[in-house]
Amino acid sequence: MTDTSGGDVRLTGISKTYGSFTAVHPLELTVPQGSFFALLGASGCGKTTTLRMIAGLEDPTTGTVFLGDKDVTDLPPYKRPVNTVFQSYALFPHLNVTENIAFGLRRRGIKSVKKQVDDMLELVQLGDFAHRKPHQLSGGQQQRVAVARALINHPQVLLLDEPLGALDLKLRRQMQLELKRIQTEVGITFIHVTHDQEEAMTMADTVAVMNGGRVEQLGAPADLYENPNTTFVANFLGTSNLIEAEVLEAGSDITVTASGAKLHLPAGRCSTSTPTRSGGKLLVGVRPEKISLAHADDAAKIPEGRNRITGRIADSSFIGVSTQYVIDSPVCPELEVYAQNIERDARLVPGAEVVLHWNPEHTFGLDAAQSMLAGTVGSAGTEEAA
Ligand SMILES: Nc1ncnc2c1ncn2[C@@H]1O[C@H](COP(=O)(O)OP(=O)(O)OP(=O)(O)O)[C@@H](O)[C@H]1O
Ligand SMILES: [Mg+2]
Numbered sequence: 001m002t003d004t005s006g007g008d009v010r011l012t013g014i015s016k017t018y019g020s021f022t023a024v025h026p027l028e029l030t031v032p033q034g035s036f037f038a039l040l041g042a043s044g045c046g047k048t049t050t051l052r053m054i055a056g057l058e059d060p061t062t063g064t065v066f067l068g069d070k071d072v073t074d075l076p077p078y079k080r081p082v083n084t085v086f087q088s089y090a091l092f093p094h095l096n097v098t099e100n101i102a103f104g105l106r107r108r109g110i111k112s113v114k115k116q117v118d119d120m121l122e123l124v125q126l127g128d129f130a131h132r133k134p135h136q137l138s139g140g141q142q143q144r145v146a147v148a149r150a151l152i153n154h155p156q157v158l159l160l161d162e163p164l165g166a167l168d169l170k171l172r173r174q175m176q177l178e179l180k181r182i183q184t185e186v187g188i189t190f191i192h193v194t195h196d197q198e199e200a201m202t203m204a205d206t207v208a209v210m211n212g213g214r215v216e217q218l219g220a221p222a223d224l225y226e227n228p229n230t231t232f233v234a235n236f237l238g239t240s241n242l243i244e245a246e247v248l249e250a251g252s253d254i255t256v257t258a259s260g261a262k263l264h265l266p267a268g269r270c271s272t273s274t275p276t277r278s279g280g281k282l283l284v285g286v287r288p289e290k291i292s293l294a295h296a297d298d299a300a301k302i303p304e305g306r307n308r309i310t311g312r313i314a315d316s317s318f319i320g321v322s323t324q325y326v327i328d329s330p331v332c333p334e335l336e337v338y339a340q341n342i343e344r345d346a347r348l349v350p351g352a353e354v355v356l357h358w359n360p361e362h363t364f365g366l367d368a369a370q371s372m373l374a375g376t377v378g379s380a381g382t383e384e385a386a
Helices: 047-055 097-107 114-123 139-151 169-186 197-203 221-226 231-236 296-301
Strands: 009-018 021-031 036-041 062-067 082-085 157-161 189-194 206-211 214-219 241-249 253-258 261-266 281-286 292-295 307-318 322-328 335-340 353-358 364-367
Touching: 009 047, 021 047, 021 062, 021 214, 036 047, 036 197, 047 082, 047 157, 047 189, 082 139, 097 114, 097 139, 114 139, 114 169, 139 157, 139 169, 169 189, 169 197, 189 197, 197 221, 206 221, 206 231, 214 221, 214 231, 231 241, 231 364, 241 261, 241 335, 253 281, 261 307, 292 296, 292 335, 296 353
Parallel strands: 036 189, 036 206, 082 157, 157 189
Antiparallel strands: 009 021, 009 062, 206 214, 241 253, 241 281, 253 261, 281 364, 292 353, 307 322, 307 353, 322 335
């Protein structure tokens, strides 16, 4: 391992093509030192390829990989201050936990490993399992051994490729928090690859949403969620209701019309490509949890100044903390509304006439010249390539 002074991971113009197929389009990406960074995207969008180019396991077709000020593009993997944890963990089955963790030190000829291994065992809370073999451990425990085995080399950057993929949902959630704790404790840069948007949002300071070999948007989880720039991000990160509309009045507050309904949204919440002039076509976006439902009989009680749409409940599913409604409206088929289960209105059942209403501030605007379905489950947009 080479010692380089700390620094950001910087990819400039990095791309990868296989024959005529472009897996990663030229990419500009900076991962600040010490951050927890997630690469999020659907299967085949180029996450692993990007990670492997940072690790040195894949030669980029174009571009440069910097670690701090150092160009490492031509360095072999073992000379980069980078370690990778793969989905399969790849532990040595014949070695116990201690020896698996000590492996990197032993390979470098370091004899006295006890102190460092003990520190790692404590960090990943596996002190009682030091003498077990991998097959005597649960998936989550094996995963922690894999993390410890990588961290003992004091990499500048730890790359994690779907490391929680093999775990069941509950353990996955637990390990997400565990990995976040470890990262905060050791303070090194983690680059975590996942196709699970909740996982990315739970763990990362910064999420880069990838689509078809490109980073479509990058930002803090809450920022991406509240202000998606594209329909792909709006749909891939959680659920968005997207309503086709036309601008009536432009200003700092934009008034639009959608099938006769007048809606308002702040100009500041429109993506840069959104046409906000009068007559422009845009997509009005609102998240399902931002919408309140009122029975049509109570329409008069809805406060002034809220966006409102009428419709009929097509479907409702009780899922414990919330009830998820699907509403048919002339403005938009299949609007989704999530209502917390606090005081439930017994009249809100399928077939009921309702009014959906929400604060205009909670509305975002997107360019209508893109597929509304991009990023939804099963849409081709999640795997458009080259
Ligand atoms: N050696 C290769 N030869 C040709 N095509 C490849 C090769 N490796 C990867 N690809 C293609 O490049 C694209 C990106 O692959 P990559 O492994 O980076 O995807 P990913 O985002 O990690 O997906 P997943 O979530 O399924 O792991 C895919 O379409 C894949 O088929
Ligand atoms: Mg992958």
